[in-house]
Amino acid sequence: MIGSRLAGSGEAVPRLAGSGETLDDRWVGAAQDEPLSRDALSEFVRSGFLVIDAPQIPAGELAWCRDILMRLIDKGVGRSEGRNLDLAARDDGNDGVSPELCRPSLYANELNKFSYRIAGLAIARQILGPSATFAGDNAILKPPRVGGPTPWHQDEAYNDPRFYQEQVAIWIALYPATLENGAMAYVPGSHRLGILPHRLNGGAADANHIECVEGFDRSSAVVCPLAAGAMVLHHGRTVHGAAGNTSDTPRLGYILIYKTPPKARPELGEFPWNARVGAQSRQHRRKWLARGGIFIELLRFIRADRDAQRHLINQVRHYFGR
Numbered sequence: 001m002i003g004s005r006l007a008g009s010g011e012a013v014p015r016l017a018g019s020g021e022t023l024d025d026r027w028v029g030a031a032q033d034e035p036l037s038r039d040a041l042s043e044f045v046r047s048g049f050l051v052i053d054a055p056q057i058p059a060g061e062l063a064w065c066r067d068i069l070m071r072l073i074d075k076g077v078g079r080s081e082g083r084n085l086d087l088a089a090r091d092d093g094n095d096g097v098s099p100e101l102c103r104p105s106l107y108a109n110e111l112n113k114f115s116y117r118i119a120g121l122a123i124a125r126q127i128l129g130p131s132a133t134f135a136g137d138n139a140i141l142k143p144p145r146v147g148g149p150t151p152w153h154q155d156e157a158y159n160d161p162r163f164y165q166e167q168v169a170i171w172i173a174l175y176p177a178t179l180e181n182g183a184m185a186y187v188p189g190s191h192r193l194g195i196l197p198h199r200l201n202g203g204a205a206d207a208n209h210i211e212c213v214e215g216f217d218r219s220s221a222v223v224c225p226l227a228a229g230a231m232v233l234h235h236g237r238t239v240h241g242a243a244g245n246t247s248d249t250p251r252l253g254y255i256l257i258y259k260t261p262p263k264a265r266p267e268l269g270e271f272p273w274n275a276r277v278g279a280q281s282r283q284h285r286r287k288w289l290a291r292g293g294i295f296i297e298l299l300r301f302i303r304a305d306r307d308a309q310r311h312l313i314n315q316v317r318h319y320f321g322r
Contacts, residue, residue, distance in 0.1 A: 036121045044127065048191030048238035052290030055229030057172065062229050065254060066174045068108045068302060069139040073099050075106050081293060082285030085278065087140060088148025088244075090200065090207035096244050101139045104302040110138065116172065116231075117305075118254065123233060124168045126259030134305070135167065135259040141252050142182045147245030149182070151211035152218060154190075155257075156236035157271060159200045159209070164265040167236035170256040173226035180247035184232055185221040190239035198273040208278045212239055254294075 036044070044050040057065075078101055079082035087098040089257075105111035117134065124132040142148070155167060176181040196215040201207040216239045223233050234240060236259075245251055289297070 005146045016256050020159045020245050028244045034126050034270050035128055041126060044233060044235070047186070047188045049186040049232055049234035049240070052231045053189040053227070055227050056119070056230040056231060057116060059127065059229070062174055065111070065114060066252060068111060069101070069104055069252065069254060072104055072107055073101055073141055075103065081288045082281040084282070085208045085281045087150065087209050090202050090204035092204045093202050095144045097143060098148045098150070099141045103115070103136050104139050105137050106304065109303055112305045120170050120256060123170070127168050127235070128166055128258065128260050131261055132168070135165070135257045137257065138255040140255070141250060142245040144245060144248050144250055147182055147251060149244040150242040151209055151243040152216070152239055153198060153210050153212050154195060154237050154239055157195050157212070158274060159271065160274070161265045161271065163262040164268065165259040165262050167257060167259040168233060170231055170233050172256070173228055173256045174252040174254055175250055176228050177226040177251055177253070178247065178249070179223060179225060181245040181249050181251040182242045183223055183225045183251075184240055184242050184253070185223040186234060187216050187239040189217065189220050190216050191235040191237040193237070195237065195268060195271065195285065196239070198271070200273060200277055206276070206279060208281060210273050210277050221266070254303065272291070305308070
């Protein structure tokens, strides 16, 4: 039985912006053998996130995954490719250090065998529908005493409205996530608000992360401490963030990301904050691809699992109008 913690009131099931129907309309009548119960799914729809308190990952697999990710981060893997960056970095502040490695499973192919990938896909399809695919994974480390805060943001604010993708993320604690080391916090019901205005973190001219600046009540946020192996599911429009790490223990999150195929959403206008965020990392990436990295990247995706390949094909087809 999946444990969960209710965050939010019992109001009517919300209509998500742009979906044309409620999540309840689509998936609350899920079959008994699907991962989320009717109550858990309804809770996710109400709140925009769902805490799974009971550890879902065996201790041995946790240690295995943790060792792989820490090794990749310590070695700076992906830095020259624009995939290993400091989430907390900005040009006008010194809030600490928070290494983020995007797509670690492309660098350590064995992560494709992480057991929760299968359950995660089933959960994403309950929530987003049968077209959802595995879109990638991230690892974010907040080192002891120096781990920086994660600014309030919505994941889907990183979208390009021309290629918009609805998404669900599964945030897995590889070490215990506590109030002191930067457990994630979520604003209940914020997934109903559409995409809110964002800016570069702290209003900086150069930063690796965006920050939601208005339209939500941060005082209502629920902080979600987790045991190692426990997790939080959250919708891509749910406002979330985290404090810095003031403890003597690391906080390491492994995030599995699932998305729908791209769809043009011109009615959303533009997301101007994305034109400048992570400019230096994007420059590194363009140079790396131009120097032959594109062939390395294609080889990595050939070696990836079928669902990651399907997601890449969906993106390419949409880009070329097919």
